[in-house]
Amino acid sequence: MNEVIKVLFVCTHNAGRSQMAEALLRKLGGPSFDVTSAGFQPRPVNPIVVEAMALIGIDMSDATSKSVCDVLQSGRYFDYVITVDDAASFDRYPVFPGVAHRLGWSFKDPGKFEGTHEQQLSQVIQLRDEIRARIDAWSQNLPFVSRALYESERLNA
Numbered sequence: 001m002n003e004v005i006k007v008l009f010v011c012t013h014n015a016g017r018s019q020m021a022e023a024l025l026r027k028l029g030g031p032s033f034d035v036t037s038a039g040f041q042p043r044p045v046n047p048i049v050v051e052a053m054a055l056i057g058i059d060m061s062d063a064t065s066k067s068v069c070d071v072l073q074s075g076r077y078f079d080y081v082i083t084v085d086d087a088a089s090f091d092r093y094p095v096f097p098g099v100a101h102r103l104g105w106s107f108k109d110p111g112k113f114e115g116t117h118e119q120q121l122s123q124v125i126q127l128r129d130e131i132r133a134r135i136d137a138w139s140q141n142l143p144f145v146s147r148a149l150y151e152s153e154r155l156n157a
Helices: 017-032 047-054 068-073 087-092 117-140 147-152
Strands: 005-011 033-039 080-083 101-104
Touching: 005 017, 017 033, 017 047, 017 117, 033 068, 047 117
Parallel strands: 005 033, 005 080, 080 101
Antiparallel strands: none
16 A cells, blocks of 8 residues: 555635646546645635536536634644645745645635636636646655546546
């Protein structure tokens, strides 16, 4: 049995980017990962994010935002803390106890997308696919993730 990799995705509101990253890694990585997400100012999960994820078979209808403070107070330790805000926000994040690796992946905030519903959905789909590509590239390089398991859980997108 491979060691489980513990990952925390963090962004400001835990309403879009970090929620998508959590759901994607949970689906793609399966039991090789223990994954969660949290935000500094939690807000309800963006319904367009839920819609975009449903298009690839990931049901986020029950997803709820979590507070970084609650995660820190829980005493959980993570192998990776990955911030998914814009690059300017990375320096404001606190140090997480026990973190072996801290990464910063810059993505646009779907809460700021403008236009019609269809235009916003299109932008969220593009963002979802960018996050997925980043997770794919990162997880493929981890030394002890079961490749057979990962391949069996791939999404048809």
